[in-house]
Amino acid sequence: MLDEDGFLDMIATRKGFIDEKTREKMAKDEAKIREAAKELEKQEKQAKAETGISPTAQLWTVKYAPKSLKEICGNKGQVDKLQQWLHDWPNSAKAGFRKPGKSGMNTFRAVMITGSPGIGKTTSSHLCAKLEGYTPIELNASDARSKKLVENATNINNTSLDGWLGGGHKTLVAGVEVTDRTVLIMDEVDGMSAGDRGGVGALNALIKKTKIPIICIANDRQAQKLKPLLHTTFNLSFRKPDANSIRSRIMSICFREGLKVPANVVDQLVQGAQSDIRQVINMLSTWKLSSETMDFDQGKALY
Ligand SMILES: Nc1ncnc2c1ncn2[C@@H]1O[C@H](COP(=O)(O)OP(=O)(O)OP(=O)(O)O)[C@@H](O)[C@H]1O
Numbered sequence: 001m002l003d004e005d006g007f008l009d010m011i012a013t014r015k016g017f018i019d020e021k022t023r024e025k026m027a028k029d030e031a032k033i034r035e036a037a038k039e040l041e042k043q044e045k046q047a048k049a050e051t052g053i054s055p056t057a058q059l060w061t062v063k064y065a066p067k068s069l070k071e072i073c074g075n076k077g078q079v080d081k082l083q084q085w086l087h088d089w090p091n092s093a094k095a096g097f098r099k100p101g102k103s104g105m106n107t108f109r110a111v112m113i114t115g116s117p118g119i120g121k122t123t124s125s126h127l128c129a130k131l132e133g134y135t136p137i138e139l140n141a142s143d144a145r146s147k148k149l150v151e152n153a154t155n156i157n158n159t160s161l162d163g164w165l166g167g168g169h170k171t172l173v174a175g176v177e178v179t180d181r182t183v184l185i186m187d188e189v190d191g192m193s194a195g196d197r198g199g200v201g202a203l204n205a206l207i208k209k210t211k212i213p214i215i216c217i218a219n220d221r222q223a224q225k226l227k228p229l230l231h232t233t234f235n236l237s238f239r240k241p242d243a244n245s246i247r248s249r250i251m252s253i254c255f256r257e258g259l260k261v262p263a264n265v266v267d268q269l270v271q272g273a274q275s276d277i278r279q280v281i282n283m284l285s286t287w288k289l290s291s292e293t294m295d296f297d298q299g300k301a302l303y
């Protein structure tokens with residue numbers, strides 16, 4: 001197991017001679033990592049008390065899904081905008097989506113988050129929704145349930161449409177319970193077929209009249225089939241978080257899990273995964289099954 005001294009040692013010796021300034025910065029980084037690891041421990045205890053399930057048994061990506069905004073690496077501006085838009089949504093609706101608001105987003109009933117895999121698009125959507133008192137319903141755009149929902153919601157003759165559009169009480173739409181405090185998260189929208197009835201066109205029709213916020217998520221906003229959505233959704237593109245913020249998040253997780261991985265090895269993993277945080281966390285949890293440490297060559301060998 002890694003104790004505090006061992007951890008300090010690991011950081012202090014990672015590159016032989018280290019000058020005063022670097023040492024100071026490293027001490028600061030280390031203090032931050034330690035604090036973050038403590039916070040993770042607290043969350044773990046809380047989760048166990050609330051659910052009775054030990055998070056130890058969970059996938060690390062689930063266990064370490066950010067539970068507060070400050071735990072999300074990168075894209076802070078975009079995440080704040082998303083939260084504000086959700087916050088304003090009921091008022092925007094009252095104004096008939098005619099008042100742009102500070103960010104210019106409040107004329108939109110839906111947003112589209114785009115960006116590369118594993119950088120927190122889905123996580124941020126869920127977290128912002130919860131923080132604003134919404135219940136997120138995530139639908140994978142390519143699955144049958146969501147096709148049915150989009151179809152039903154856009155079918156004028158369908159009675160469930162009243163509830164869907166009316167807000168207020170619960171309505172079942174294609175087996176999904178919807179209230180006026182529901183946020184619909186349509187994940188992997190670029191995986192939707194453009195042609196069939198439940199496709200992008202139908203989703204777009206729904207967006208044009210929806211009475212609840214819709215967050216669409218895709219990898220590439222330039223994708224041809226997403227074209228209809230470009231006018232109806234506010235563009236929130238997420239960038240890859242910078243190496244520093246990913247490193248400190250990953251180091252905190254490693255520290256918490258008693259896994260010895262020097263900072264330069266973490267950097268190497270992050271680089272190899274092209275900043276896909278999910279992938280880095282998965283690699284580390286797999287590695288932990290058989291070992292407590294990872295050095296540079298072992299990190300490299302993973303690619
Ligand atoms: N920005 C981040 N900060 C902290 N943890 C993150 C971040 N991004 C991803 N993670 C970790 O990776 C997991 C997966 O992230 P998420 O599902 O939000 O990625 P995504 O951008 O939606 O990816 P995809 O495009 O593949 O759907 C999270 O549960 C979390 O553990």
Ligand SMILES: [Mg+2]
Nearest residue numbers: 121122123187
């Ligand atoms: Mg996702």
